[in-house]
Amino acid sequence: MSAAARSLTRTPERQPIEPLSLRRVCGLFTTGVTVISTGPSGRAEGTTVNSFTSVSLDPPLVLFCLHQQSRLHGLLQESGGFTVNFLSGRQQPLARHFAGKRPDAFADVPHHFTADGLPALSEALAYIACTTVDVHAAGDHDIVVGEVVELALPGHGEDPLIFFDGSLGPLQTAAGRFSRAGEPAAPARVS
Ligand SMILES: Cc1cc2nc3c(=O)[nH]c(=O)nc-3n(C[C@H](O)[C@H](O)[C@H](O)COP(=O)(O)O)c2cc1C
DSSP states (O other): OOOOHHHHOOOOOOOOOOOHHHHHHHHSSSSSSSEEEEEEEEEEEEEEEEOOEEETTTTTEEEEETTTOTTTTHHHHHSEEEEEEEEEEHHHHHHHHTTTTTTTTTHHHEEOTTTOOOOTTEEEESSEEEEEEEEETTTEEEEEEEEEEEEEETTTTTOOOEEETTTEEEOOGGGSSSSTTSOOOOOOOOO
């Protein structure tokens, strides 16, 4: 081990990491916002999640982390799958709605069922329906891995909803502040 590596690991006096501090620092890592929906036989429940990530293209795998106390666990197991619904900038109220642990949260929210019978938000920016292939326990969360079975882009072209520093808001893609990967950036505007 090099001297530099040793100096990074030799921290006998280090303090325990406070959960709130960890949450505050991780909140500076900007993410999109999803609603994970699931339910067997025509049932639909969902919860707001920002821990989504894509994992593999071949085979097509994605993951999210779900708190072990989440009421979604039983339904996830029963249905054998889930849908990851990406929220658009105008769906900020839905992010709060689905984070609120309310029963029957889908009652007034436009939704339909995928070919595999999984609930999906009909007005999401995009959604990915998955079959659950692995669940790994990790501290107070489970890492849920899904194989992608269906893709859709109902809100293609809309701005996404963003979570940063504890706040939710639309990503402003107008005026060339952000360009899509592979497209030339719009010229900077000088006012
Ligand atoms: C922006 C945002 C992101 C969240 N991300 C997660 C997440 O990644 N995993 C998780 O278990 N809960 C996450 N939550 C909390 C859940 O939405 C929910 O409030 C909590 O899990 C308890 O409710 P449940 O029983 O419906 O899951 C998030 C909440 C918000 C507002």
